[in-house]
Amino acid sequence: MTDIGEVSRRLAEALSKHRADYIEARLEESRRSHISYRGKELESAGQSTAVGGNIRALVKGGWGFVSFNDLTDLNERLERAVAQARLVGKETSQLADVEPVVDTIVNGKDAPLTIPLAEKKQLLDEYNQIIWRTPHLQTSVIAYGDSHKRTIFLNSAGSYIEQPRTDITLRVSAVATDNSEVQQAGFSLGSRGDFDTMRHLHKEVEATARKAAKLLAAPKLKGGEYTVVLDPVLAGVFVHEAFGHLSEADHIYENERLRQIMVLGKKFGGKELNIIDSAAVPGLRGSYRYDDEGVPATKTYLIKEGELVGRLHSRETAARMGERPTGNARAINYRFPPIVRMTNTYIEPVGGSFDDIIADIKEGVYAKNWFGGTTSMEMFTFSAGEAYMIRNGKLAEALRPVVLTGNVFTTLNNIDAIGGDLDMNQGGGCGKGGQYPLPVSNGSPHIRISKCLVGGS
Amino acid sequence: VERILEQARKVAEAAEVFLVTAEETPVHFEANRLKHVQTKQSTSVALRIIKEGRLGYATATDVSNAKGLVADAVETARFGTRARFELPPTTPYPPVEIFDPAVETIATAEMTDLGEKLIALVTGHTSDIICEAALEKESISLRIINSRGGQAEYKKSVFSMGIVGTLVRGTDMLFVGEGQSSCHPLTDVGEIAKVVQRQLELARNQAIAPSQTLPVIFTPEGVASALTSPLLAAFNGKTVLEGASPLGQKLGKEVFDSKFSLLDDPTIAYRPYSRPCDDEGVPSQRTPLIEKGVVANFLYDLQTAALANTRSTGSASRGGGLPLPSPSTLVIAPGEVSFEDMVKDIKEGLVIEQLMGAEQGNILGGDFSGNVLLGYKVESGKIVGRVKNTIVSGNVYQLLKEINAIGSQAKWVGGLLNTPAIYCPRLSVASK
Numbered sequence: 084m085t086d087i088g089e090v091s092r093r094l095a096e097a098l099s100k101h102r103a104d105y106i107e108a109r110l111e112e113s114r115r116s117h118i119s120y121r122g123k124e125l126e127s128a129g130q131s132t133a134v135g136g137n138i139r140a141l142v143k144g145g146w147g148f149v150s151f152n153d154l155t156d157l158n159e160r161l162e163r164a165v166a167q168a169r170l171v172g173k174e175t176s177q178l179a180d181v182e183p184v185v186d187t188i189v190n191g192k193d194a195p196l197t198i199p200l201a202e203k204k205q206l207l208d209e210y211n212q213i214i215w216r217t218p219h220l221q222t223s224v225i226a227y228g229d230s231h232k233r234t235i236f237l238n239s240a241g242s243y244i245e246q247p248r249t250d251i252t253l254r255v256s257a258v259a260t261d262n263s264e265v266q267q268a269g270f271s272l273g274s275r276g277d278f279d280t281m282r283h284l285h286k287e288v289e290a291t292a293r294k295a296a297k298l299l300a301a302p303k304l305k306g307g308e309y310t311v312v313l314d315p316v317l318a319g320v321f322v323h324e325a326f327g328h329l330s331e332a333d334h335i336y337e338n339e340r341l342r343q344i345m346v347l348g349k350k351f352g353g354k355e356l357n358i359i360d361s362a363a364v365p366g367l368r369g370s371y372r373y374d375d376e377g378v379p380a381t382k383t384y385l386i387k388e389g390e391l392v393g394r395l396h397s398r399e400t401a402a403r404m405g406e407r408p409t410g411n412a413r414a415i416n417y418r419f420p421p422i423v424r425m426t427n428t429y430i431e432p433v434g435g436s437f438d439d440i441i442a443d444i445k446e447g448v449y450a451k452n453w454f455g456g457t458t459s460m461e462m463f464t465f466s467a468g469e470a471y472m473i474r475n476g477k478l479a480e481a482l483r484p485v486v487l488t489g490n491v492f493t494t495l496n497n498i499d500a501i502g503g504d505l506d507m508n509q510g511g512g513c514g515k516g517g518q519y520p521l522p523v524s525n526g527s528p529h530i531r532i533s534k535c536l537v538g539g540s
Numbered sequence: 541v542e543r544i545l546e547q548a549r550k551v552a553e554a555a556e557v558f559l560v561t562a563e564e565t566p567v568h569f570e571a572n573r574l575k576h577v578q579t580k581q582s583t584s585v586a587l588r589i590i591k592e593g594r595l596g597y598a599t600a601t602d603v604s605n606a607k608g609l610v611a612d613a614v615e616t617a618r619f620g621t622r623a624r625f626e627l628p629p630t631t632p633y634p635p636v637e638i639f640d641p642a643v644e645t646i647a648t649a650e651m652t653d654l655g656e657k658l659i660a661l662v663t664g665h666t667s668d669i670i671c672e673a674a675l676e677k678e679s680i681s682l683r684i685i686n687s688r689g690g691q692a693e694y695k696k697s698v699f700s701m702g703i704v705g706t707l708v709r710g711t712d713m714l715f716v717g718e719g720q721s722s723c724h725p726l727t728d729v730g731e732i733a734k735v736v737q738r739q740l741e742l743a744r745n746q747a748i749a750p751s752q753t754l755p756v757i758f759t760p761e762g763v764a765s766a767l768t769s770p771l772l773a774a775f776n777g778k779t780v781l782e783g784a785s786p787l788g789q790k791l792g793k794e795v796f797d798s799k800f801s802l803l804d805d806p807t808i809a810y811r812p813y814s815r816p817c818d819d820e821g822v823p824s825q826r827t828p829l830i831e832k833g834v835v836a837n838f839l840y841d842l843q844t845a846a847l848a849n850t851r852s853t854g855s856a857s858r859g860g861g862l863p864l865p866s867p868s869t870l871v872i873a874p875g876e877v878s879f880e881d882m883v884k885d886i887k888e889g890l891v892i893e894q895l896m897g898a899e900q901g902n903i904l905g906g907d908f909s910g911n912v913l914l915g916y917k918v919e920s921g922k923i924v925g926r927v928k929n930t931i932v933s934g935n936v937y938q939l940l941k942e943i944n945a946i947g948s949q950a951k952w953v954g955g956l957l958n959t960p961a962i963y964c965p966r967l968s969v970a971s972k
Contacts, residue, residue: 085602117861122782125621127862129597130612132605135582148578152601167577170648204619222782258904263786263937265905306933306970307751337571338670340708418580455900460706461713462928464897464911486901486909488931492711538909538933540968 104176110136113232145171177402190247195229217292221260249276257295266298271510306539310447315506318527324456332400352495358386362426369426378410415518430527433501447473502528552589556686595620624846633816643697661733723810745925747917755889762892777840797943798833806868872959875946884921909933929972
């Protein structure tokens with residue numbers, strides 16, 4: 084197999100000689116495995132290896148980018164990236180200053196790779212058997228995947244960064260049917276490389292299977308405005324969709340009107356609201372030491388005491404907005420250039436128990452767990468995997484899953500209670516610009532939102 | 541590729557090698573200006589083996605490492621699924637035209653010119669709109685060989701062009717957009733711009749949707765964003781086999797309105813998802829899924845078909861793993877009513893162009909619920925403006941059981957679906 088270390092040394096020399104405002108290269112080798120079940124049977128098991136790389140050049144503000152699996156003829160690819168950048172560039176290049184970094188990060192744990200496939204399968208078999216002990220279940224899906232990747236980043240300023248990355252994901256869902264009614268429940272988990280987090284989930288699996296069967300009898304909510312309480316998992320999805328994406332500077336930096344709306348100091352929420360994005364917290368799925376432009380990870384306050392105080396940047400967006408780079412340029416793999424992305428995004432805990440939060444709600448909805456979420460910048464939707472009525476301060480009957488929607492500029496202001504029980508959801512994958520699923524985590528304590536629009540019959 | 545097959549045959553009863561190479565050239569415009577030109581070269585080889593009756597599977601980007609690939613596949617075959625099928629032998633394939641050499645020869649500068657013209661047409665209509673546009677040409681070569689002598693090979697060209705415009709007024713944002721793709725080069729920027737201009741005009745005023753049940757027209761884009769995901773899940777032979785499809789027991793029964801017909805057709809000339817054979821080398825065929833409201837067929841690959849005691853419909857598709865049943869190109873048959881006549885028929889109702897988040901709920905059960913990202917209010921037979929802060933919820937099986945009318949004009953949406961507008965009598969609407 085081609086050694087990317089050796090290729091990178093040859094490439095480093097070529098980069099330093101070339102005439103562009105800036106050039107960088109990323110080389111990557113990866114190994115993955117997956118096991119999936121549908122129903123009682125194992126559906127698919129497979130392993131894959133990949134080697135590839137890319138070269139990105141900046142000339143007069145224009146970018147050229149080439150990606151490849153074939154690591155021969157890199158000089159020609161380099162020429163091509165520069166020629167493409169020249170075709171595009173008509174202005175001046177702007178990149179925030181970053182000190183060149185030379186660093187090799189040694190992998191602490193590459194656990195999933197050292198565990199034989201047979202052992203992984205054994206664990207999943209146990210989970211599948213639990214699902215199949217539950218009555219009314221029609222089918223189930225279990226999808227396990229792990230990947231280990233080694234990336235070498237180098238640029239024309241002399242950076243050379245070697246980073247490993249291990250990622251594990253597991254999704255379990257159970258489907259119950261009754262006549263032609265079909266209902267499903269599920270959960271997903273992820274880890275930055277610790278296979279132990281995938282063990283001992285027997286109770287969660289059992290609870291999920293039971294939930295699916297119970298949903299068959301659950302009523303649909305009547306659509307309309309409700310006071311809504313979100314659990315930490317769903318509130319994490321909410322903060323990601325409802326605010327996180329709007330704080331990505333690449334949406335804003337070239338749009339004068341959006342820049343005016345997103346001016347620092349603007350009030351978005353109450354005094355107790357603090358929203359943070361931080362790749363610098365170790366061990367979470369969005370964590371790293373350097374982003375894919377070689378910029379060190381930071382902890383960035385997006386909202387502090389209800390006011391907009393920061394946003395997420397690449398080197399280019401930081402320079403063009405006159406702000407500091409935050410190390411948020413990420414690429415899902417070597418086939419894509421880095422773009423501004425979230426990492427680990429969360430609402431800081433305040434205090435107060437779940438019982439306190441629901442105590443004075445006469446009629447409301449408690450929404451838990453997630454199916455998904457999406458945003459248009461102004462409007463967002465996110466869907467709960469579980470929902471319950473709240474009546475007179477107490478949890479009441481279970482409902483069919485609900486979809487919630489809101490307006491970014493008003494909904495954050497309607498958060499009127501923030502709990503103390505911060506929990507990070509590691510099961511998410513974020514999509515943007517065709518790059519999906521990027522490992523991220525998000526979290527929050529329990530939160531309460533007044534006047535939230537919920538779909539229903 | 542031959543060497544991989546040869547080595548795999550030594551250790552397994554059956555083997556199949558699947559090779560895809562592609563070169564893509566995307567050109568991106570951001571904030572109305574050219575920003576990025578890219579070239580992406582990729583190679584991927586997948587090996588599927590049957591060893592002691594079980595399936596093994598591995599993929600790699602490095603075609604020269606036959607040994608590693610075979611070893612990876614053998615390890616997974618130890619506990620792989622039992623293979624219930626035989627790989628296809630040499631078979632004739634239907635002629636399906638999907639390659640136009642003109643795509644390859646388009647210069648990058650020509651693509652950037654087209655993008656600039658497209659943006660100029662949209663900003664010429666609404667000066668303060670900010671557009672992102674993308675043009676892309678792609679050439680794909682695919683080759684499948686197996687140990688029963690089966691072999692398939694084809695080359696495909698794809699050209700696509702799309703634009704998304706954002707109009708910000710205060711904190712109000714309007715998103716408009718249109719995209720088209722083909723195996724031929726696309727040059728008619730005017731056609732795409734016209735769609736966007738029309739959206740801008742219809743959305744100029746704002747209107748408020750009442751929270752109640754309303755008649756709704758789904759435009760072709762609306763059909764794609766709200767209704768197709770649940771149907772795709774239900775017609776997947778795998779879902780049917782598991783008993784999780786609401787249509788599983790309904791073959792031959794009238795479940796939908798008799799005006800509604802749906803066809804899976806990978807043989808339409810010069811469509812990006814057309815192909816002479818599927819990803820297992822089974823010949824492509826047209827498969828009616830719904831004929832005048834009656835459930836006609838489900839989509840199968842080799843393994844699922846064998847388990848269900850039926851034939852593969854040539855619907856195997858690989859998304860990086862083992863082949864799975866998947867639709868190719870879907871066609872909803874047009875009806876007889878013009879879009880204008882549908883609008884005229886509505887006293888109070890909605891036109892839905894784009895639902896956000898509709899595919900996030902209980903798709904298997906047919907439920908959908910989404911925020912109306914682009915949609916219009918109809919009052920007394922006229923579109924009066926754009927609705928916002930509105931969420932609609934429904935179930936495709938209830939919704940498509942009774943259809944008021946199907947549009948006479950079909951349109952390609954996202955390369956995958958050809959559909960007219962669909963006018964339904966009632967949908968639950970909640971708004972602020």
